[in-house]
Structures are given as structure tokens and as C-alpha cells.
Amino acid sequence: MAEHFKLPVYKAAIDLEKQFVLSTQKTPRRIKYTMVDSIYKSILQIPIYIAFANDYGAERVQWVDKAVRTMQDVKIHLRVMLDVRAINEHQYSVIIEKQENLSRQLNGWQKSLVKREKD
Numbered sequence: 001m002a003e004h005f006k007l008p009v010y011k012a013a014i015d016l017e018k019q020f021v022l023s024t025q026k027t028p029r030r031i032k033y034t035m036v037d038s039i040y041k042s043i044l045q046i047p048i049y050i051a052f053a054n055d056y057g058a059e060r061v062q063w064v065d066k067a068v069r070t071m072q073d074v075k076i077h078l079r080v081m082l083d084v085r086a087i088n089e090h091q092y093s094v095i096i097e098k099q100e101n102l103s104r105q106l107n108g109w110q111k112s113l114v115k116r117e118k119d
Contacts, residue, residue: 004054009109012102013047013067019098023091031086039077042070046102053109061117064110071103 004010020043024036046067053063078099082092 004051
């Protein structure tokens with residue numbers, strides 16, 4: 001079993017989780033136990049997908065695709081949280097910075113896997 005926890009993309013996913021928790025601590029109760037919980041569960045799935053992608057080479061593309069789709073979903077939900085004022089602009093920008101870093105890494109991984117399959 002590979003050491004997925006040493007991968008930069010895995011560390012970026014954990015950084016996103018930590019920042020999301022910090023930035024949503026003061027979210028109104030009505031949103032905290034609905035939208036925040038839902039987004040948090042999605043964010044927690046990403047390092048799991050990364051670990052599976054790293055450990056199961058034959059199915060790597062599918063796991064990375066799931067991680068990329070989950071990141072897109074998280075990004076949309078974060079924007080909605082900003083629009084309904086569940087988080088402020090500063091909290092949003094800090095979370096989005098982490099989210100974009102992770103998205104870049106996942107998209108790069110996805111493109112390299114697709115290119116490898118074509119070759």
C-alpha cells in the first residue's frame with residue numbers, strides 16, 4: 001500500500017478541510033447543520049478518493065474523476081454560502097484559495113492520466 005498521505009495533492013485536500021472548519025465556525029446555526037455539514041462531508045471524500053487513486057492504479061482515472069467532480073460541487077456550494085451570507089468575503093476568499101490550489105493539482109493529475117491513456 002502506497003503512502004498517499006505524503007502526496008502534495010493529499011496534503012492540499014487536508015488543508016482545504018482544515019480551512020473550511022476554521023472559516024465556518026461562526027456560521028449561523030440554521031446553515032451549520034444543513035449546508036455546512038453537507039459540504040464538509042464532500043470535502044472529506046476528496047482525500048479518500050485521492051488515497052484510492054494512489055493505491056489502485058487500474059482504477060486511478062475513475063477515482064481522480066470523482067475527486068474533480070466533488071471539487072466542482074464544493075466550489076458551487078461555497079459560492080452559495082457566500083451569496084446567502086453564511087460566510088463573509090474574507091472567509092470565502094481564504095477557503096477558495098485552498099480549493100483552487102487543490103483543483104489545479106487534481107486537474108493536472110487528471111490530464112496526465114488521460115494523456116497516458118492515449119499514448
